[in-house]
Amino acid sequence: MPPRNPDLAREQSHHPREFADFVYTYPVVSRRSGGVSIGVNLNLDKFCNFDCPYCQVDRTVPKPKQAISVSAIRAELEKLLAAFDANGICGLERFAAIAAADKRLRDIAVSGDGEPTMAPEFGPVCEMLAALQSSRPELDFQLILITNSTLLDRGNVLAGISHLLSRKGEVWAKLDAGTEEWYQRVNISRVGLDRIEANLIRLGQDHPYKIQSLFCGLDGVLPPAGEQDAYLGRLRRIKDSGSDIREVQLHTLARKPAQASCTPVTLGLLQDLRGRIETEIGIPARVYGIET
Numbered sequence: 001m002p003p004r005n006p007d008l009a010r011e012q013s014h015h016p017r018e019f020a021d022f023v024y025t026y027p028v029v030s031r032r033s034g035g036v037s038i039g040v041n042l043n044l045d046k047f048c049n050f051d052c053p054y055c056q057v058d059r060t061v062p063k064p065k066q067a068i069s070v071s072a073i074r075a076e077l078e079k080l081l082a083a084f085d086a087n088g089i090c091g092l093e094r095f096a097a098i099a100a101a102d103k104r105l106r107d108i109a110v111s112g113d114g115e116p117t118m119a120p121e122f123g124p125v126c127e128m129l130a131a132l133q134s135s136r137p138e139l140d141f142q143l144i145l146i147t148n149s150t151l152l153d154r155g156n157v158l159a160g161i162s163h164l165l166s167r168k169g170e171v172w173a174k175l176d177a178g179t180e181e182w183y184q185r186v187n188i189s190r191v192g193l194d195r196i197e198a199n200l201i202r203l204g205q206d207h208p209y210k211i212q213s214l215f216c217g218l219d220g221v222l223p224p225a226g227e228q229d230a231y232l233g234r235l236r237r238i239k240d241s242g243s244d245i246r247e248v249q250l251h252t253l254a255r256k257p258a259q260a261s262c263t264p265v266t267l268g269l270l271q272d273l274r275g276r277i278e279t280e281i282g283i284p285a286r287v288y289g290i291e292t
């Protein structure tokens with residue numbers, strides 16, 4: 001459904017990670033969240049163990065490694081939460097032109113300029129977020145982890161996720177490919193795709209989760225024939241292992257990617273894939289198109 005007004009459309013298509021003089025956190029109006037999502041950036045140095053050509057993080061301008069302060073993150077979040085009224089409506093000046101119904105607080109999302117689970121402070125941050133959520137039950141927001149799925153086999157990461165999901169939360173885990181060949185073009189990582197699949201199976205032993213999959217063209221070439229079948233095969237194996245996959249979120253490029261060779265796929269391609277996921281694998285799927 002198209003955004004209702006230009007201000008909303010602009011906010012939903014442009015997600016700056018800078019807010020005021022804050023270091024770690026930033027509020028955005030998110031189409032996928034259905035309201036305001038507060039991002040927590042644990043990768044100030046922009047470090048990631050993927051090198052996705054569609055990534056929107058500009059790594060041509062390096063940033064030094066910076067310590068993560070859990071107490072400073074909490075202080076920023078407390079300030080942001082103070083901007084929401086008793087009904088959870090955001091009163092920040094920046095969103096003044098957005099209708100109240102579109103700027104209700106929905107979630108705090110651990111994501112940022114790289115893979116958040118790589119941060120040594122990931123576990124303590126999750127613990128702090130769970131405590132913060134418990135202290136503000138009237139705001140009724142979720143805690144979300146957006147992850148590329150590479151480190152879901154680590155004990156400290158799984159412990160952090162348990163904190164995040166202890167009250168009300170979700171994991172959105174990336175799976176962008178079915179074949180190792182396409183994966184190494186669209187994600188580029190030393191972590192193999194089989195390990196991603198194994199990690200999702202491991203996560204599913206303890207927690208339900210959602211899968212996020214981005215499809216795009218590269219150098220004018222769409223995902224090759226057989227790629228969709230291989231992708232569906234991985235989904236089937238993950239589901240058959242007992243994972244409770246609540247939804248597969250299908251999307252394509254939302255904003256300007258790091259590499260111009262990367263192009264969006266059509267909504268028709270995503271809709272066809274959605275139908276196959278639902279009928280052949282039996283997992284609910286949703287197309288998010290070109291906006292997130």
Ligand code: SF4
Pocket residue numbers: 048049050051052054055056057112113114115148
């Ligand atoms: S996993 Fe996310 S942050 Fe890392 S390179 Fe890919 S899109 Fe960028």
